[in-house]
Amino acid sequence: MSDAEQALPATSHTATRIMRGGRVAACPIDDGLLLVIGASGPAAGQLPAEINDDAATVTNAYVTAWRLASPSPSVTHGFAALLPTDDADRPLTTLRLGQEGRRYIFAPRTLAVREAVTILAELSGGQLTAVLDSLVDAMIQITAGRRRLAVIVALIQSRKGGDGFLEFVGETHEGSIFLRGWARAADPGNTQVIVCGENPVFADCAIATFSRQDIPKGAVGFIGLLAASEPFRARDVEGLVYRGGGGWRYAALHQSRQIAGPAETPAQIRSVLLQTHSSPAVLLKLRSAANSFEGRETISTLPVPVRLGVDNIFQANSGAFLISGWLLDPDGHVQSVRLRRGSTDMRLDDRWTRLERSDVTDAFSDEPLFKSMLDQDTHPHGFIVFASGLGEDGMAPLHLELTLKDSRRAFLPLTPARLPPRRAVLRQIKSIDPENWGLAEIVDRQIVPFLCASESPSPTAGNILDAGAFDDAPGPPIIVAVGQTEERELAPFLGLLALDPETRQAPIALVLNSECFRRQAARIRQLAQFYRLSLRLMSSETDDVYDLLEAGIRALPSETVVLLAGSLLPRRSGWYGNLLAAYEEKGGVISPTLAYEDHSVRWAGTWADPQSGSLSGRYAGYPLSAVTGLKLTRIAAASFECCILPREVFLTAGGFAGSYLGSQQKGQDLGLRLSRIGIESWWLPSVQMLGSDEISAPDGASAAPLIERIDEKLFSARWAPGPESRDNRMVEASA
Structure with missing residues (x-):
């Protein structure tokens, strides 16, 4: 190599070697595409290509060619080839190109995009614009990622001189981006553009043009509405690459540009829309954007x-x-x-x-x-x-x-x-x-x-106040949920718990609505200390009794819990020990009999009808004496107004469904979900609790029929997508 050649810049040196023929230089576009620059005969179009003499690499390359300014007998044209590859970082030694398989030697060093453009400029001279347009057209036909789009933008920006400016970029509430500016080659109509920025993206652009006197001669004013497949903001726009008259062009963001939000953009569109012309479809889109939401009532x-x-x-x-x-x-x-x-x-x-x-x-x-x-x-x-x-x-x-x-x-x-x-x-x-x-x-x-x-958040406990040695008390905790209707009866209720030797020693978690907690906490604490109960007082932002119970369950670390609605009163002492004994024998979920104050049966198990698949109760209206002597019986679903159950099982099943308005279906829903995961439910007839029909009455008695109708429909929607599957679950639960 001569001293003169060694003194040439790297790009000039590479271009000189290419001019001699037999040499090519490679520029990685991304992991799947190479730009190869060389010189040969006039071959162009789709040509077969092979890398490193490896038949496994054969692919079709897109080749654009141009006549050299100083051709030789053997080298008349320069060419640029886009070569798909599955590994653009592999060592490159040789390239075979065309039907005749002409062989080239790769330069030892790959080029950066800027260097590749410089070499293309040296080889193509005044034909550079046409060469770049041809390459960009080919690259856009191939599925392009962000890196490839960035290279396309760099190729277009490499040409000298600007083609226009963006003076206004605004957003609409509907996700479109509005542009206003001027350009030398903008054509009205729908076109695909590249929005330049840190992460360039493809977008469809509806363009309308209008006359302006304050721009270079031959340029036109334009407005455009961008719609991209992925969201971006007006502040992310740094320029626009578009296909205009004569090829690809670039409009930069003006240094004095205005960036506007959705409240200002529609008025900006309206201010210029009547001066523009374009296709009817484009004008319709722009009119719609001009009439978009501006944050006010119209x-x-x-x-x-x-x-x-x-x-x-x-x-x-x-x-x-x-x-x-x-x-x-x-x-x-x-x-x-x-x-x-x-x-x-x-x-x-x-x-x-x-x-x-x-x-x-x-x-x-x-x-x-x-x-x-x-x-x-x-x-x-x-x-x-x-x-x-x-x-x-x-x-x-x-x-x-x-x-x-x-x-x-x-x-x-x-x-x-x-x-x-x-x-x-x-x-x-x-x-x-x-x-x-x-x-x-x-x-x-x-x-x-x-x-x-809808998804209901799980209820949680707020304030927690101990009124006794709760953590030191033996046995599973009794979680008592007190709604507003039971608030007035707290004193006699606590008195009954104190009169029972078992519950007087047991840990009791009393869960109240936050407003009740604020009013009653001091008084309840005094009563608990007077009765020497091991009481823990909790608050929760709900008045639904089941939600209050769930808040208590989630706030306690105990393995086993006893649930008790504040509307219920034990008929006799010893109920706590009997529930615990049955639980130690059978496990699962165990509920006592629920009765009215006249000692007639209100609930004595939830059963499944194998024929219809419906859930129903038995013994309702019977005197308590008719069921007291019955043995522990497996049922389809327990009553969670009063029961004993493993805490972890309750959490695994997801707790109570928060969307039910009343109580009956809410309990049945959880009972069936527990049955579905293999947890058995039992009825203990010998233990009885006295109370009314409803443990909670949301929105008053007048709304009760409507609430019941809604809950029945909701229960059916959740448990009857397919009649057979529902029947099977219920039959299994009552087996």
């Missing part, structure tokens, strides 16, 4: 007789919604009503249940827009609807989108109340007339699906 400004209101919207932890409100549309202008969050939405008007709302008719009967249109005899304006599947993106605002038949849209922002599903339903059914003609559909299509789709 339904009340509609010039047509349409109004919409929401009375309640509840959101469970799982993202399920229960919405009630009204839509007044006497002239039939509304095409659809959707619940939207960001780029996700769900149509509501094709799934909601309509209700009579005479109050809505009365409220608008004097309004000029509605006065002559409202029928005073029918009022089907109300609705209740369950919705889910929008995700839990806390950054995107939740709103209703109302679309009219003339394509206009209006919006209503929503702020859901985040409540446990049980509490949400109890609050909702307060507003439902029990005589409403649509009640059955409301329960079946809205309430029950909402409860089924």
Whole structure:
């Protein structure tokens, strides 16, 4: 090698060697693609290629070629080949290319992208733009990852001179990115672009152009709406690679650009939209974006007789919604009503249940827009609807989108109340007339699906206060759940526990609603100390007795626990020891007989009918004397108002299902789940507890029939997806 050649920069030296023919240089694009630069005859297109004389590496390469400025008899053209490979990092020695298998020697060092572009510029001269465009076209046809996209961007940016600037980048609530700027070669219509940034992405771009006097001659103003397969933010956009007139172009982000949020972007689109031209489809997209949600209510400004209101919207932890409100549309202008969050939405008007709302008719009967249109005899304006599947993106605002038949849209922002599903339903059914003609559909299509789709957090204990030597007391702890209805009877209840020698010595965990705890803690502590009970007082943010029991179970480390609803009173002393003895003999879950205060049987086991698969009780209404002498009996499900069971088994089964509104199905549901995992349930007839029908009465007695109906539907939905499987589980449980 001459001294002159040694003095050349690495790229010039490589280019000189390539010009001689027989030499190629490789630039790894990513792990699956090589860019190979060389010189040969005029061959181009799809050509077979083989690396390192290894037949296993044969593949098809995409080759673009150009005539050299100073050709020789044997080397007339330069070429750039895109070569798919399963290992771009392998040592490269030889390349065979084309049908004739011309053999080349690889340069010992691979090139960086910048070096490869410099060599291409030296070899192609004024043809560089066409060469780069051809390579980019080929690379885009191959599935591209982020690294390959970054190389494409680098190739386009390597050319001298800019093709335009992005002056405004804004977001919409629907997930689109709006661009405004100018470019020398932007064409109106739909096109695929690469959004440049730290992580470049492919996106579809709807482009419209317009005339501007403040830009270079020959350039045009443009606006564009980006829709990518993966989300990104306006602040991530650093430029745009697009296919314009004459090839691929790059528009950089202007140093004085403006980045806007969803509240400002629609107005920016509207300010320029009327000046633009493009295809009808593109203009329709841009008009829709210009009319997108801006964070404010716009339904009340509609010039047509349409109004919409929401009375309640509840959101469970799982993202399920229960919405009630009204839509007044006497002239039939509304095409659809959707619940939207960001780029996700769900149509509501094709799934909601309509209700009579005479109050809505009365409220608008004097309004000029509605006065002559409202029928005073029918009022089907109300609705209740369950919705889910929008995700839990806390950054995107939740709103209703109302679309009219003339394509206009209006919006209503929503702020859901985040409540446990049980509490949400109890609050909702307060507003439902029990005589409403649509009640059955409301329960079946809205309430029950909402409860089924919701996830209830496990109840937990809050404040804990010891009023005796709880940790030193012998035996399994008795967890007593006291709801608001039993709060007044605490003194005699504690007195009965103190009169029984067994329970006076046992550890007692008294779990109350947090408000009851605040009012009663000091008094209960005094009573416990007076009676010398080993008492631990706990609070929980619930008034459901089963949830109070579960909070106590989760707060204690004991292997075995005894559950007792505060509405029950032991008929005789010794019940605690008898339950414990039966448990030591049989294990599983063991419950006593539950009776009314007139000593008639209320509950004496839950049994499964092998024929129908339904669950039912026996001996209800019988005198206690009819069952007292019976032996310990296996049943389908125990009563968790009073029972003894292993704590770990309760936790493994998942605890009580929080979505039930009442008590009966809530206990049966857990009983069947315990049976499904092989835990037996037993009834101990010789032990009796006295109490009323309901251990909890949520929302008062007037709602009891509706609550019972909802729980029955919910229980059936959970346990009867297939009749045969349900029957088998129940038969096994009662075997």
